[in-house]
Amino acid sequence: MTQPTSVAEHITNENTANLPGKGKKVLVAMSGGVDSSVSLCLLHDKGYECVGVTMRLYDNPPDVVNAKTCCSLSDVEDAKAVAYAMGVPHYTMECTDEFARDVISRFVKGYEAGKTPNPCIDCNRFLKFDLLYTRARQLGCDFIATGHYARITCDDGIYHLRRGVDSKKDQSYVVSMLSQEKLAHTLFPLGDLTKTQVRKIAEEHGLENAQKQESQDICFVPNGDYAGFLHSYTGHSDVPGNFVDMKGNILGQHQGLIHYTIGQRKGLGVAVGHPLYVVKKDAEKNEVVLGTREDLARKDFFVDDMHWTNTTSLADGLDVDAVTRYRGVPHAAHVTSAPINVQREESLTVDQSMADQPTEDQSAEHQPAKTKEDSQSEISPRSIHVVFDQPQIQIAPGQTAVLYKPDAKGDIVLGGGIIR
Amino acid sequence: MIYMDSAATTPMSDAALSAMEPYWQREFGNSHAVYSAGQHAAAAIMDARKRVAKCLGCTPRQIIFTSGGTESDNQALASLALRRLGSGKSDGGSENSGLHVRNKIITFQFEHAAVLRSVERLSQFGFDVEVLPVFSDGVVQVNELLPYLTDDVLCVSMMMVNNEVGTIQPVQEVARLCKERGILFHCDAVQAAGHIPIHINDWEIGTLAISAHKFHGPKGVGVLVHQPNDYVEPLIVGGGQERGFRSGTSNTPGAVGCAAALEEACAHMEENSQSLWEINDVLRAGILRIPDSRLTGTADHSKRVPGILHFCFKDIDAQTLLIYLDAHGICASAGSACMAGAVQKSNTLVAMGVPDVWARGALRLSFDASITLEEAHRVCDVVAQGVAAQRDRA
Numbered sequence: 021m022t023q024p025t026s027v028a029e030h031i032t033n034e035n036t037a038n039l040p041g042k043g044k045k046v047l048v049a050m051s052g053g054v055d056s057s058v059s060l061c062l063l064h065d066k067g068y069e070c071v072g073v074t075m076r077l078y079d080n081p082p083d084v085v086n087a088k089t090c091c092s093l094s095d096v097e098d099a100k101a102v103a104y105a106m107g108v109p110h111y112t113m114e115c116t117d118e119f120a121r122d123v124i125s126r127f128v129k130g131y132e133a134g135k136t137p138n139p140c141i142d143c144n145r146f147l148k149f150d151l152l153y154t155r156a157r158q159l160g161c162d163f164i165a166t167g168h169y170a171r172i173t174c175d176d177g178i179y180h181l182r183r184g185v186d187s188k189k190d191q192s193y194v195v196s197m198l199s200q201e202k203l204a205h206t207l208f209p210l211g212d213l214t215k216t217q218v219r220k221i222a223e224e225h226g227l228e229n230a231q232k233q234e235s236q237d238i239c240f241v242p243n244g245d246y247a248g249f250l251h252s253y254t255g256h257s258d259v260p261g262n263f264v265d266m267k268g269n270i271l272g273q274h275q276g277l278i279h280y281t282i283g284q285r286k287g288l289g290v291a292v293g294h295p296l297y298v299v300k301k302d303a304e305k306n307e308v309v310l311g312t313r314e315d316l317a318r319k320d321f322f323v324d325d326m327h328w329t330n331t332t333s334l335a336d337g338l339d340v341d342a343v344t345r346y347r348g349v350p351h352a353a354h355v356t357s358a359p360i361n362v363q364r365e366e367s368l369t370v371d372q373s374m375a376d377q378p379t380e381d382q383s384a385e386h387q388p389a390k391t392k393e394d395s396q397s398e399i400s401p402r403s404i405h406v407v408f409d410q411p412q413i414q415i416a417p418g419q420t421a422v423l424y425k426p427d428a429k430g431d432i433v434l435g436g437g438i439i440r
Numbered sequence: 441m442i443y444m445d446s447a448a449t450t451p452m453s454d455a456a457l458s459a460m461e462p463y464w465q466r467e468f469g470n471s472h473a474v475y476s477a478g479q480h481a482a483a484a485i486m487d488a489r490k491r492v493a494k495c496l497g498c499t500p501r502q503i504i505f506t507s508g509g510t511e512s513d514n515q516a517l518a519s520l521a522l523r524r525l526g527s528g529k530s531d532g533g534s535e536n537s538g539l540h541v542r543n544k545i546i547t548f549q550f551e552h553a554a555v556l557r558s559v560e561r562l563s564q565f566g567f568d569v570e571v572l573p574v575f576s577d578g579v580v581q582v583n584e585l586l587p588y589l590t591d592d593v594l595c596v597s598m599m600m601v602n603n604e605v606g607t608i609q610p611v612q613e614v615a616r617l618c619k620e621r622g623i624l625f626h627c628d629a630v631q632a633a634g635h636i637p638i639h640i641n642d643w644e645i646g647t648l649a650i651s652a653h654k655f656h657g658p659k660g661v662g663v664l665v666h667q668p669n670d671y672v673e674p675l676i677v678g679g680g681q682e683r684g685f686r687s688g689t690s691n692t693p694g695a696v697g698c699a700a701a702l703e704e705a706c707a708h709m710e711e712n713s714q715s716l717w718e719i720n721d722v723l724r725a726g727i728l729r730i731p732d733s734r735l736t737g738t739a740d741h742s743k744r745v746p747g748i749l750h751f752c753f754k755d756i757d758a759q760t761l762l763i764y765l766d767a768h769g770i771c772a773s774a775g776s777a778c779m780a781g782a783v784q785k786s787n788t789l790v791a792m793g794v795p796d797v798w799a800r801g802a803l804r805l806s807f808d809a810s811i812t813l814e815e816a817h818r819v820c821d822v823v824a825q826g827v828a829a830q831r832d833r834a
Contacts (some may be wrong), residue, residue: 071763109763109766111759111762111766113757113760114758114759114784114785154834155760156832157833158757158760158764158829158830158833158834159763159764159829160764160767160829177726179642294695
């Protein structure tokens with residue numbers, strides 16, 4: 021009689037068989053959570069030479085009196101416990117300056133400009149897949165691995181970023197900035213697994229964090245109180261202003277722009293006899309524009325700061341499935357290249373310096389001199405115009421729009437950028 | 441493995457290990473017990489106290505065995521507050537009337553966290569704390585300090601050897617200036633004991649902290665030296681061990697191991713120092729051949745301990761370099777160790793005004809005399825490779 025194989029063994033053998041480069045060296049980004057821990061276990065079991073790294077991203081909140089502990093210690097300890105139990109070296113990297121500059125400060129600036137930024141995407145882009153990716157190369161690693169639920173396949177020499185098989189957990193949206201070069205050196209061991217399977221593997225490996233709760237909030241705003249965080253960060257308090265209708269008529273007083281998001285209906289405190297939604301936030305006038313669901317719906321929008329997973333021609337336009345928020349539903353759209361948003365390009369100097377790095381992305385190799393003319397070209401343009409087949413709601417400036425290939429599976433990421 | 445982190449900790453010496461051996465199982469008695477087994481332990485501790493005192497230039501009565509350098513620093517500084525509160529061991533603080541008039545505590549930005557956090561706490565208790573910057577060569581300038589030594593100063597706390605860059609501070613001079621002005625002087629000598637000569641009483645040092653594991657003794661053992669009838673108060677009260685200055689069943693093997701290790705380190709100080717300087721020369725020359733590298737702190741040998749070198753590399757990430765070294769079998773650090781093992785901005789380098797682009801690429805090489813010249817050359821080669829690998833793939 022044959023021994024039944026464990027879930028972990030089964031999954032390891034069946035579902036990660038397509039991982040490339042067995043025996044190679046991998047830097048595994050470990051948050052201390054169950055997903056990245058299981059990534060490490062799978063890669064280790066598969067014979068990769070793993071190095072676990074936890075990035076220390078922010079200091080303890082300043083209001084915690086006498087907080088002289090070093091990191092978010094318990095998360096680092098969790099990550100170390102997993103790594104050491106597997107006999108894998110683990111290191112902590114101090115990234116607080118970079119996180120403050122590339123994630124927190126952009127988040128604050130975005131909010132202050134009335135936008136709806138997604139700091140997790142910036143963290144992936146600037147910290148995990150830029151800073152840590154560079155560190156991995158400097159340490160002679162062949163790959164960087166994370167616990168994201170997304171897949172990377174290589175078909176005829178082209179790397180495809182695809183949705184994870186667990187549709188409830190799919191995170192292809194938040195890693196949409198990956199270029200060919202980065203896709204070639206990134207591993208997502210969980211892409212073929214469901215969360216349930218991941219927890220089972222964690223239990224079979226005896227990981228103490230197997231049932232650790234998922235973080236729902238933004239890590240540096242642990243209680244979800246964005247307004248409170250922004251107040252303490254900027255030192256500014258709320259500036260109340262007017263709710264106005266689509267024609268500019270004053271409907272009431274709002275408590276400050278940061279309390280509202282595009283598409284919000286509840287908690288507005290304005291009654292006009294029919295449902296009202298936040299349609300727009302005007303930072304200059306400090307106004308929140310309210311309208312009907314029809315007013316909220318938009319047929320088209322612009323996207324700046326596009327990152328393409330591969331060189332993409334928009335000479336004849338491009339049919340895509342566009343997603344405008346995390347876990348959003350894809351909608352059919354047609355995309356054409358657009359003139360670059362000069363104002364945005366100038367305001368985001370960090371973006372520029374990143375884009376200028378020759379190894380940053382594949383498109384850079386094809387466009388060695390990245391001038392404004394190039395950016396307006398129809399090959400992998402930095403700005404695009406997206407036109408939905410049907411008007412859609414919840415298109416919030418500052419959020420990331422991700423374009424998927426509109427085939428039957430709809431799981432290939434073409435690229436992503438920031439909604440203007 | 442090439443161990444280049446002696447300033448973090450050292451392996452136990454054979455002398456310490458064998459000296460401690462009897463006290464785990466055979467002579468395990470409680471040193472405060474009546475029976476002879478206890479008396480054996482008590483005698484061993486007394487002997488250890490005597491030998492440690494001799495190495496440090498003080499009397500046995502001045503020695504308080506503690507759990508380490510951090511506790512010793514804490515006790516010395518917290519005593520200022522405890523004494524003022526009158527919750528003292530015996531006489532409630534009548535002797536040092538200065539405690540009621542003087543309110544200022546002076547220390548330096550490059551002190552160890554055990555001192556910096558202690559004075560921070562004192563400032564919360566109402567003391568007026570002044571944390572002074574340090575010169576770019578990593579040495580406190582006495583003439584810069586002088587104007588701060590006013591009549592309202594209660595205590596000055598200054599380390600003997602900086603733990604990150606290895607510079608020696610003018611302890612003798614500052615101790616004398618303090619004595620002349622009726623100022624209490626505390627010295628964190630954790631990186632100095634066993635490495636450079638210390639003469640506590642000749643130098644009129646008030647309180648001094650050392651830690652056994654920094655000189656091949658056991659971990660978890662330290663000493664606080666004090667001047668009897670000065671101002672030290674117990675942090676830990678209980679059975680009244682250590683003449684009431686530090687309660688808790690005496691750590692017999694620890695005290696014995698500490699004494700054996702310190703005695704050995706002091707006995708071989710001269711010859712160790714000679715071979716350490718040879719290694720030091722090889723490392724310094726080799727590392728400084730790396731482009732955009734520099735030695736941190738003064739180059740003056742008379743103001744440095746031979747076993748600690750500190751370098752900065754421009755535009756290099758320290759932690760990445762350390763991981764590279766680890767992968768190549770070399771243990772080193774960027775400065776003092778942090779709980780989670782992350783390299784954080786060093787208060788020493790900030791205090792010395794090292795620019796950020798250099799401070800991020802910090803490397804401390806600290807070593808004992810067991811390192812061979814071949815190993816030193818190997819370290820230079822691997823550091824050069826690690827720096828080059830990072831710059832090539834920036």
